[in-house]
Amino acid sequence: MTADARPCPCGRPARVDACCGRWHAGPLHLEAPDAEALMRSRYSAFVLERRGYLLDTWHPDTRPADLAFEPGLRWLGLEVRRHTPVDADHAFVEFVARNKQGGRVHRLHETSRFERVGGHWLYVDGVLHDR
Template sequence: MSRRASRSQPHPTSTVCPCGLSEPYDRCCGRYHSGTGAAPTAEALMRSRYCAFVKGDVAYLLRTWHPRTRPARLELDPGMRWTGLEILDTADGSAFHTTGTVAFRASYRGGSLHERSRFERVDGAWVYVDGEFPS
């Protein structure tokens, strides 16, 4: 009789989170979207915001946008199909910081978006401030 390694399998109704981590959506970014958890790092917030774009969760995107730079409203392109997220670099943004940056590449059908995003803490919670698009 052979021994096989046992791996924890996601619940059959769960799907792998679009943010690129191997956790099911409900245990990864879904808990931030539902409000049952808060992103502990700038990178976790970046991943959850990407996932919100994938899911079309405008309320979460606005809620996690810095009040100083948040638009009055946000309209997403319903035809946009996001296909993957690659974190290129992070600076600061941990539990010990008040600011952080995350450089990433978000792929969509037909191309990709490269951004260096800035994050700050507001009342203890990470929020997106703005981003620049390196050439």
């Protein structure tokens, strides 16, 4: 993977290659150390349209066969509200992700469920919160 010096979309004050990009590819591929790091890296993967990473970090019981990106959708920011470890292999992350499409701003407020399988954190599913 080539160096990516852009600011990381996840909101942390680091470059993509020093932040979420290290989990997307290279020697630390798929090695996010906890559910929050995985969630942030998945948000960044949506922004950067890294389909393979998103599918690779989706639990096989809930993973879609394919993933399409919505044309014209622009991600605006991520706020992680809470990271709740349940035990060594299970955690929840509540977040709000903002996006814009067709001139309208939208909020995705979700509590996501994560599970560590074979040493790797995976996204299982999520519950959307009312607006």
